[in-house]
Amino acid sequence: MKQVLILFFALIQYSAFAQIDSTLFKRVEKRDTTLKLNMDAVYNRPFLQVGKVPVAFGGYVEANSNYMVTDGVTEGLSFQMRRLTLFVSSSIGRRIKFLSELEFEDGTKEINIEFAAVDIEFHPLVNLRGGVIMNPIGAFNQNHDGPKWEFIDRPISATTIIPSTWSNVGFGLWGKYSKNNWAFAYEAYLTNGFDDRIINNAENRTWLPASKTNPERFEESFNGVPLTTLKSALKHRKIGEIGLSWMGGVYNKFEEDGLVLDKRRRVDLFAIDFNTFVKKKTYFNGEWVWAFVDVPETFSQQFGNKQKGAFLDIVHPILRRTILGFEKAVLNVALRLEYADYNVGTFRETDGDIRDDIYAVVPGISFRPYPQTVIRANYRYHWQTDILGNPASKTAGFQFGFSSYF
Amino acid sequence: MTKKRQLLLAIAIFVWVVACKQITEHVTPKAPNDDEILDGPVEGLSSVEKQQFLAGDVAFNGEVFFSGNGLGPYFVATSCGSCHAGDGKGHPFTTLTRFGQSDTLGNKYLNLGGPQLQNRAISGFDPEWIPVGASFSQFTPPANTGLGFLEALTDAQILMNADPNDLDGDGISGRPNYVNAPSYFLPQPYHQQRGGKYIGRFGKKAAAIDLLHQTANAYQQDMGITSDFNPYEPAMNGMAYPYFDNVPDPEVPATTVHNVVFYLRTLKAPIQRSQSDADVLAGKQLFMNIKCGSCHIPQWTTPSTNINALSGKTFFPYTDLLLHDMGSGLDDGYTEGTALTSEWRTPPLWGLGLSMNSQGRNYFLMHDGRATSIRQAIELHGGEAENSKGQFMNLSESDKAKLIKFLESL
Structure with a gap:
């Protein structure tokens, strides 16, 4: 890992010197002008190319x-990388x-290869992809780069029910067809999958992200049965995009x-x-997910066999002009509504509803001096109810941060 | 950027920071009043004691067991907090079942997994079952609050209220449950032994002598977690070759168990609400008039203990920690220690009005949660409480409401 980092930063250093000569260091121009879908997000990023080397680099931070308060108690102000x-x-x-996409989360607490795949195009509708693949379940898992979002926290349902970023070793096919205002795409992959950590974890609930802690999942399948992921998406330039997926x-x-x-x-x-x-x-972006897990009957109902969740982001630009010297800067107001229900069902003992859910409202403002950079301030209020349905624990507070491609 | 713009930006940031600070107080959730919650430490703990309280809080409410750290393989719940949400009474979801003892001679089903049923199992295992012919009873988890005050009482104080032969003729006897002490039990000067047994004061049948006894048993019997105190996994229905998991024993160290015991000892006593409300005061008077307070003794004072914050404190648990015959309606045919099957320890009533906050906005009262309201719980009283129940039934609706309002204020 260290060597990779040294190599990367050496190249950045080289390119920094090279900025004197603009022929050595330049932004990669996007040649593909077809209608972009969520599935294109992985390549739809700003890259820097060093000279004529056929390798381009990029990233984001x-x-x-x-500052959050839960039922009147706060841990104070924290700064988070x-x-x-x-x-x-x-x-x-x-x-x-x-x-390839290499991610360092929370400092160096988590280091993950989120994507490292080769794409071979046989036909626009038949591309072979192999390597570490981001399973195309929902939209956020594939299109999760921080600078693209107006909110500091990732959506709850997209990270705790769908365990974004969820990637695995495998291969499959994808294809895309676009004509005029329409684009259609499909993806179909076989990859390594989940393991029994999803019902055997310290979260005390069915928790699909627990499988991400298995260090061997990039080496071998837990049980020899591949995880199948299928997605199809349809987009009209003036209407929008809809995707249906199953994993x-x-x-x-x-x-x-x-x-x-x-x-x-x-x-x-x-x-x-x-x-x-x-x-x-006004931009609307939403995702709904339902999870079904075959939990042994004799295990605790603490671990739900059904989960569901959703988020809806609404982003509206209120200023689009030169602001503080940044040309074509944009100031947005934004609102996220989201929930996740980790245990859909009823208690065997009482026939009463099992809860274990969270609801959140997140208004915010974001300032984009450039399209690749966002400075954002969010206010978050969420209500979390335990499995028994006792009065919800309430958390609220402010977040301020930035995210930028580089 | 021009100087004017830089200044504008600086002002904007400054205003944002100041505004956040000012606004935060108004737009963040307020802490509930101390009398609205059961958790939190007693007042007067030292800094070191507070740290141990926090360590115990983390172990009790934060540590979740799974097969990777020793859960089961047979269990009832996956964490302490699963049964005692907010340190309050539990829900039927985590009600546990005890079986195998139907008289004072002991449990005849210890070789078949008694006394506690582990009704759940990790993947690949089958849970226990109740052996044919075994009597059983279900116990809803009690609240944890104020336990340290009850533990601090001397046996002599408890015995002062005992009247096993009803010599005063009030129809109420009350006797302690003498139980066998576990090997790790360290008798204190305030414990009194009788025939090698000690007075139990915790649990529905008062079968646990102190909080260490209660806690070590809960780790093993409720969660299948071994400790220095109970180093063996519970065996499935007593099978000859019990399962040993891959987690080295003990699965929790003694320090963790001691921290949890300290946490339980130093949880604050519930604070009564609406104490000066006229109906509440009238309800309390009715409670005492119809002799509910003969068993649910309102007030106690702790002697000097090794925790200053618990020493010499007057508290209001509404219990006598003694066993009482509650009649055939509550006789499940199962018992523990020297209690009869119809005898139950007087449960403390403090915190009763906050039960809905830990039982999923419902009441599940009495030993097995069969009562879904306070009124129903009173009506289920029998045996030694028959007379008091009768007097309650004869009260006017208005007086009944006052008495219940008093109980809800606890």
Whole structure:
């Protein structure tokens, strides 16, 4: 890892010197003018190219301050280095390309290869992708770069029900067809999948992100059954984009050395995502997810077999002009409404509703001096109810931060 | 950027910071009043004691067990906090089942997994079952608050209210449950032994002598977690070769158990609300008039203890910590220690009015949660409480409401 970092920063250093000569260091121009979908997010990023080397670099950084109060108690003001992400892309040939995304979260607490895949284009509708792939479930998992969002926290349902960023080793096919104002795309992948940590974790609830802590998932499948992810998306330039996706597989170790240990237990997620502009100004972006987990009957109902969640972001630009010397800067107001229900069902003992849910309202403002950079201030209020449905714990506070591609 | 713009930016940032500070107080959730919650420490803990309280709080409310750190394989709940949300009474979801003892001679089903049923199991295991013919009873988790005050009382204080042969003829006896002490029990000067047994004061049947006894048992029997005090996994229905997981024993160190015990000892006593309300005062008077207070003794004072904050304190738990015959309606046929199957320890009533905040906005009262209102709980009283219940039933609706309002204020 250290060597990768040294190499990366050496190249940045080289490119910094090279800025004197603009022919050595330049922004990669986007040649693809087709209608962009969420699935294109991985390549739809600003890259810097060093001279004529067929390798381009990029990345983004996110940091913020945080002041939250829960039921009158606060931990005070914190400063958080959320993530530093580095991209390397390369065109091996005209129709073969490679991209990798390395992410450092919360300082160096988590270091992940989020994406490292080769794309081979046989036909615009038939591309082979292999490597570490971001499973196309919902939209946020593929399109999660901090500078693209007006909110400091990632959506709750997209990170705790869909465990964004959720990527795995595997391969599959994708294709895209666009004509005039329409674009259609599909993706189909087989990858390594979840493991029994999803119902065996310290969160005390069914928690799909727990599988991300398995360091061996990039090396071998937990149970030998691939996780299947399918997505199709349709976009009209004037209407918006809608995506339907499913991800499913077996999560438990049902067999070992030929001995049957348990039945095959599945985890399945369904998601719908959409985004649109109203009157060409106000941006709506939402995602709904439902998760179904086969939890053993004899295990605790603390671990739900159904989860659901959603978020809706509304972003409206109120100023679009030169602001503080930044030309074409934009000032937005934004609102996020979101919830996640981690345990949909009723108690066997009382037939009463099982809760374990969270609802949040996040108004905010964001300032974009450039499209690649966002400075944002959020106020967050959320209500979290325990499994029994006792009075909700309330948390609220302010966040201020920035995120920028570099 | 021009100097004017720089100044503008600086002013904007300054205003933002000041505004945030000013606004924060008005737009962030307020702390609930101290009398609206059960958790929180007693007043007067030293700095070192506060740190141990916090360590115990983390272990009690924050530590979740799963197979990777020792859960089960047979269990009832995955954490202490799962059963005692907000340190209050539990919900039927985590009600536990005890089985196998139907008289004072002991549990005849210890070799079949008694006394506690582990009704859940980690993946790949089957949970326990109640053996055919075994009597059983279900126990809803009690509130944790103020336990240190009850533990601090001397056996002599408890025995002062005992009247096992009803010599005063009031129809109320009250006797302690003498139980076998675990090997790790360290008798204190205030404990009194009888025939090698000690007075139990915690649990529905008063079968746990002190909070260490209660806590160590809960780790093992409720969560399948081994400790220095109970180093063995509970065996599934007493099978000859109990399962050993891959987590080295003890799965929690003694320090963790001691921290949890300290946390339980130093949780504050519930604070009564609306104390000066006329109806509440009238309700309290009615409570005493119809002799509810004969068992639910309102007031106690602790002697000197090794925690200053608990020493010499007067508190209001509304219990006598003794066993009483509650009649056939509450006789499940199961018992513990030297209690009869119809006998139950007088549960403390403090915190009763906050039960809905830990029981999912419902009441699940009596030992097994069968009463879904305070009135129903009173009506389920029998045996030694039959007379008081009868007097309650004869009260006017208005007086009944006052008495219940008093109970809700606790």
